[in-house]
Amino acid sequence: MKKRVSALFLFILMTLTACSSQSDEATATPSENKDGKTEVIFWHAMSGDLETVLKEIVDEFNQSHPSIEVKPIFQGTYEEALTKFNTVAGTKDAPTIMQTFEVGTKYMIDSGKIQPVQKFIDEENYDTSQWEKNIVNYYTVNGKIYSMPFNSSTPVLIYNKDAFKEAGLDPEKPPMTYSELKEAAKKLTKKQGGQTTQYGFSILNYGWFFEEMLAVQGGLYVNNENGRNGNATKAVFNGEEGLRVFDLIRDMYKEGTFYNVGQNWDDMRAAFQSKKVAMYLDSSAGVKTIIDNAPFEVGVSYLPVPDGVERQGVIIGGASLWMAKDISEKQQKAAWEFMKYLSTPEVQAKWHVKTGYFAINPAAYDEEIVKTEWEKYPQLKVTVDQLKQTKPIPATQGALITVFPESRQKVVKAMESLYQGADPEEALDRATEETNRALEMANKK
Amino acid sequence: MNVLRTFLLYALLVICSVVVLFPIVYAFLISFMDGAEVLQGHIWPQKFTMKNYVAAFQKVPLFEYLFNSFIVSFIVMLGQLIISSLAAFAFVFLKFKGRDVLFFLCIATMLIPWEATMIPNFLTVQKLGWLNSYLGLTVPFFASAFGIFLLRQHFKTIPLELYEAAQVSGVGRFRFFWNIVLPLSRTSLITLGVYSFLTTWNMYLWPLLVTNNDRVRTVQIGLKQMQSQEISTEWGVVMAAVIVVILPTLLLLFVGQKHLQKGLMQGAIK
């Protein structure tokens, strides 16, 4: 009996030590691994199909760069990844490259744990003018490019062309203004008995769409030129621009032409695919899968604007890549090499075609694979055109605040309260106040 | 009368089974549909396709994850059994000052919200150098108040006379523990084993935090890895993965079910 006990303990001990020693080599991030390659640990939040494509690209890089080995590691959602980065930054467990969503930009800068890529741009005289102007605008802060833009997207209006025909609308003429939108939505709304079988329009309860609808009118989110001219201290999204958006949602919801899809991307798409809604706003990155899966013809168009308001364009969404500060120069160089590789036209063309994200390098659009793809999916070109026509003003540059995730929660709550009959002005003012308080707290720190 | 009663009972049992099992069956059916069919809201697949399963195994290293989950759950199970039974033994058979205080301190740990301890624990594990190893995934869960409580309740049903007799005949405490108490508590031990195995198998956030490496990652992470954020999720593939992930636990449950219900009840009665 005793023997068996000790054998058991021995077994456990062996398993534990064996496993820990086996994984030790992967834990430590020495600048070189045993093959003499410089190791670049790349934390990302790309799940599903995106991860597959990302891995392919990384593999190609590793093959063409024998002295470097990039290791992509999935770290959960952007939030989960950021939490983890936060706790390990500055230690040996920190990654070399970290992917963070666009609203985390200010947070990363303030963390003091990252190395602005501007340093390498300057050292090499790397030409950033080859990048998409609007994308560079977003990620330029105080005249410096802090992070390397990677997966970028913008919102678009997606509509069911078959439903348009059925309702007597021209499928090649999607609504461009709020009044056209309301008009079309009315015609697209179908009722059977007391039940609405098809709604005209829908917006996801997600702060990003509100920010975009604000920016397209030239409205600012926070003061100090969206926080680009010094720290933002007050939220200003409750001005007339913001109110127009909220009024639109309230009015359409009251008329019964607007469908509340909640805050889940997949629920929203399911509503569109199952013909529950005929028009909705989506990310440009989702366009392709929608076209592939929808049992009807899909149209893609620009964000609508209020009547008589000039279109200013859209803010870039998505994520960028950050380089860690406290790592060896060799590793930083290797990471920079990888970042440069990612922004080459060939890689960007592949990324654009396979995921639907923009190419940060517009030269990619001249690549053969993009041309063939655009012939097959002419809708993809619309998303790129909308971005190209964007005017470079602070509104479309996007707001820069640390408490963005919190502020988004407040805006979502305000949107949700509209469906409960809240007054748009009150709801918006409340979200503004709550954002102000969060800003105040953050600026104290 | 009796026939009617039996018939009614069966009818009720069948209805309840359908309600309880429905979500699992539904997931099972979706796992055979292709993307478009899922989004159009069908319940029965028009044609069964295995594509989703193939895709699930291609997208993430599911086999490796399953293996890791198995190892981690198994180690936690063993650790909890050993450590909890030792503690429970002391709480029942050894009388010393401060014992009851210690016992209530242990029980109080059940009340601590896990979310509140996560970040400090992460830092501790990092300092110990246990990131990316089975150690970091398992050791923090070796001590379990639930386990101690459950085993203590069972040990209390063992007659004290047995203990006294052993003492008189000069049998050491550890031998008494090993040769008499443990064999007598087999059901409770199996129960705790299955319970700890299942809960460990189902952990997500902690394994995600302490691992960076496919070699030690567990299946629940794989499940999350298949769901996208900004672009469409392929629900068929996710459901296929769900089925793969729950299959081992369901099997374990079915096999251990008899012991489980006997053992769990032991913890319940004083």
Added chain:
Amino acid sequence: MNAPLSVKSSPSVPVRRKRAVWTTLEGIVYLLPSLILFSIFLFYPMLKTVYLSFYATDHQGNPVQFVGIENFVYLLKDVNFLQSIKATLLFVCYTVPASVVLALCLALMANEKLKGIGLFRTFFSSTMGMSVAASSVIWMFMYNPSIGVINKVLSLFGISDVQWLLDPKIALISVSISTIWMNIGFTFLILLGGLQNIDPTLYESARIAGVSYWYQLRKVTLPLLSPTLFFVTTVSLIHSFQTFGQIDILTKGGPMDATNVIVYSIYKDAFINYNFGSASAQAVLLFFAILVVTFLQFKFGERKVHYQ
């Protein structure tokens, strides 16, 4: 709890004292692994949480300024936190009694001696093997207003679209329903075990006396099952206060904070908004809330428990 160590022949005082010291030492040795692990992974972080709750923290979670009880004062005045308390209490009230009662009904049925009953027992306990993540994904799909199966079935009865997870009035109930489903396997197994432990001769005499099923249930089964019921309710209560996974996947605390239970609010504050001070204060309050409820449960609940 009776004294396990009874000394038959009374030895001299020094010997007895020596023996007591030995027992204490040995007891500590047996407890040591648990105590060490609890200290490192539960007590230490909890103390750290209490400490942080008196501080304002920076975005990295480092304390920067002692603020006394300001975090608590602010929370107790904050409408959002009060809403969280309300949501948590409602959630507990929705899930705990329903889980226990439903599981009890299932257990009573599955305790009958019938052919093939083992199969049904296995079915009823199956949800215990389902992870919260997997179950929530499935339920999210079922609740989907446009393609989910629940609305499809309801529409056959002419009930129009119910926004299960989007209507603030229903969302908490929807989350509760899925939670009850997830809980039922575990609760069922324990209760079935308790039922099987009841002495069959008692039923026999009840049958001979010719009492009705319901009378027997009220006067024999339930009193004898009360220790098990007590255990199940206590454990469910604690679990229910700490529910997190299904909320994260199904509603993210929305719509309009209707499902923003305290644990989720802690998670959001600590992991998304980086307000560690506030998150810690909430965790401390939650700890004491569970402590009080568990204490009350022991104090008043256990009175009704009938021990054999």
